[in-house]
Amino acid sequence: MARIRRWLRKIMQSLSGWWQRWQAPGRFLCDSCRYDYGDVCRRPERPNATKCPDYRRR
Numbered sequence: 001m002a003r004i005r006r007w008l009r010k011i012m013q014s015l016s017g018w019w020q021r022w023q024a025p026g027r028f029l030c031d032s033c034r035y036d037y038g039d040v041c042r043r044p045e046r047p048n049a050t051k052c053p054d055y056r057r058r
C-alpha cells in the first residue's frame with residue numbers, strides 16, 4: 001500500500017509540474033506569478049523558480 005501511495009504522489013507531482021509549466025508562458029514561473037511583487041513571496045527559488053507549489057498565474 002505504501003508503494004502505491006508513493007507512486008501516486010510521484011505521478012501527482014509530475015502532473016502538477018507539467019500543469020505549472022503549461023500555464024506559465026515564460027522560462028521562469030515567477031515571471032507570471034501573482035505573488036511576484038514586494039515581500040509577498042519569500043521563497044529562496046524566487047525569481048527563477050521552475051517548480052513551485054505556491055505558483056498562481058496572474
Ligand code: SF4
Pocket residue numbers: 029030033034035036041042043045046047049052053054055056
Ligand atoms: S510563489 Fe513561487 S512562482 Fe510565485 S514568486 Fe514565489 S517562488 Fe516564484
